[in-house]
Structures are given as structure tokens and as C-alpha cells.
Amino acid sequence: MADLFPGYVIDTNALIDLWRRRYPRDVFPTLWQNLEALIRSGELVAPQEVLSAVT
Numbered sequence: 001m002a003d004l005f006p007g008y009v010i011d012t013n014a015l016i017d018l019w020r021r022r023y024p025r026d027v028f029p030t031l032w033q034n035l036e037a038l039i040r041s042g043e044l045v046a047p048q049e050v051l052s053a054v055t
Contacts, residue, residue, distance in 0.1 A: 007043035 015035075019025065025032045038044035 009045055009047065012046060
């Protein structure tokens with residue numbers, strides 16, 4: 001059995017919705033700091049298709 005990814009996968013749409021509509025950075029800075037820490041640690045990733053769609 002293959003090892004499962006021990007983290008979280010997120011789609012860009014969820015991040016954009018959080019940023020624009022629900023939790024703006026200036027109102028919820030700790031949320032965004034925590035998300036950035038998860039990204040830096042490799043625990044939060046986006047599928048490669050997200051990058052391919054943007055570039």
C-alpha cells in the first residue's frame with residue numbers, strides 16, 4: 001500500500017475565497033500566518049494542475 005500524504009491539499013479557489021470574501025489578511029493576520037507556516041513546512045500543498053493553469 002502506498003504511503004498517504006500526511007498533510008493538506010487545497011485548491012486555489014478556496015484560498016481566493018478566504019482572501020477576498022471571508023477572512024481578509026488585515027482582519028485575520030494570524031490565520032494567514034498559520035497558513036503560510038503550513039505551506040513553508042510542506043504540510044499544505046496545491047495540486048500541480050493549479051500551477052499549470054496559472055502559467
